[in-house]
Amino acid sequence: MNLKARLPLLGMTAIALVMASGVQAQDDEPIRIGAAYPLTGPAATNGVLAALGHDMIIDKINAEGGILGRRVESFTRDSKGTPADATAAARDLITLDNVDFIVGGFTSGEGLAISEVALQEEVIYIAAIPKTIQMSEDNFHKYMFRAAANTNTEGGSAAIIMNELGVKRICAMLLDYSYGHDLMKGFKKHLERLDPEAEIVTEVWPALNVSDYTPYITEVMNSDCTGVFSGIWGGLFIPFAKQANSFGLFDQKEHFVAAGEAGSQEIIEELGDDMPTGIWTNSYEVWYFPDIEAHNEYVEELRTRLDNPYPPSWPITGYMAVQALAAGIEAAGTTDTEAVIAALEGLTYESAIGPQTIRASDHQANRGQFWGQVAESDEYDFKILDPVRYIEADDIMD
């Protein structure tokens, strides 16, 4: 074989060698994870905390040797609470930061927007906070996974509480946008299943941006319902509770079931005495529950980072989204998108609140709901959830 004839062979060998070394180099390169959370704008109070949880788990993973022995590099961009900005953030993460995976999202609109980018760019997206059922039904695609609960689970768990309280005539007060309507759908569906006799006698739908709930409160008080189901979420519960207190709503109605994480530590503390004792409400977790090792370890780290012995509930959302992703990559043994999708489907993994399983059919984690009854506390100068319990999601995800 003369030299001329051997040249192509040499060239091919050279290319093969370069490619092999390239693969070798890629294995040592960090795994790039992008996070999109609202860091400015009205949603930033909670978005910044979710991003903090994200950073905490990334640091923990790297301290423990990374994923598949590779370091994790994280990029966070501001989704500003709007679908348009969330789209831009997701695109920039993929095209400018070259991330392999995306986590995050806050509002339902953001979740749907990021999910759309994930589909177009064929990148795995793990939804951390958005609950709208539309993401896993009409707009479902294989790149979308959800570590957060969905609106069926939240509404369904509220229906379980309402049913246990034995309420037959119910008033509903939900916010007039997608989250409120989806939540109502989940609540109704499971209430019918649990107790066909229970009836929703009055529905009021305040707009998302209203700050005066009094006409709606009056309507509910005018109704002969004995229990109220509300979805006035997060900080919006603060003005609502104060107004409802001044009218005596919580005294007039025997039972009150408040979805939308009104039981979060930060809301309870901000409301102080105005936090209505005796109502049932949910939270992503509370720092005193669940009392398991993984959660206690998480709470300790969060206490140190925030220098606050009674830390807020939002960081766990960002924390758990990365836990799902990391488990998926570990199980796949590679960062290849198709392989990680296959690994995540049906995967059971350890999270800060205990084991979670992602079902294959709609990529939804069986994330349950923490519900508790607001009670006075002898120990702290704020109210607590007591009793508090975890309602499993497996039967109420649809």
Add this chain to the structure above:
Amino acid sequence: MMYATIQFLNGLSYGLSLFLVAAGLSIIFGVLRVLNFAHGTFYMLGGYVAYEAVSRLGLANGGFWVAVAVSGLVLAALAAVIERLMLRKLYERDEIYQLLFTFALVLLISDVIRGLWGTQVLSISFPPELRGAQDVGLAFYPRYRLFLCLVGGAVAIGIWFVFQRTRWGRIIRAATQDREILGALGVNVPRVYLVVFSAGAALAGIGGALAAPALALKPGMDAEIIVECFIVVIIGGLGSLWGAFIGALLIGQLRSIGLYFVPEWEIVLVYLLMVAVLVFRPWGLLGKREGA
């Protein structure tokens, strides 16, 4: 009957608190001919200033009332500086410059608020003397909201008195009619503008401070109130004080009584009324037809 009464009072107290803010907007437009986009932001700032004052002074021993007064004064002072140093240079320019300027104020002030107080929902407790409910004959009603009705009514009468019975009121009314003649008569027109702009802003600030216990403080509350105020003045007639009064009361009642009778439509009713006014009486119920 009892609940109809309560819904009526809900609408009345909401409408009268809305009037506090819309009145300032309407007077400023009447005299300065400036549509003040930042009026809702003044309202929001008033609420946050009151929050700050209450968290320093405490609620007891009249701390809340001091906080309300502080809000009014801070807003009056801020508005005086804005008028004197900036807005004054724009009167002779095209209206679009004034709009852009007041819109810039919206962005600027809301970012300052975000920087100082963050984005979480904040709230002030009810002042101790106004907690609880009062028997109003047909029903029990929260004292604080009854108090809001009284304040709104008192401010309306107060403004009426100043406008109709004092020298300043005559000058302000004259300024809305013809500022050039007024200047020729030896009145210091720039000073009238300064006082009116400050007084309007102070009303907005006091409105925000008084609303803080009943509602809550959060980013975006400025946009919410300015939209309502624009609807009020569109319905009532831009620049007309009594128009603002009637517009505010109508909106309050449409929202609450509307919910009582047609629960699915309560939000639409307000906009339907606005559209009807725009179609059949574009100058507003009590406004003056331009050029007439």
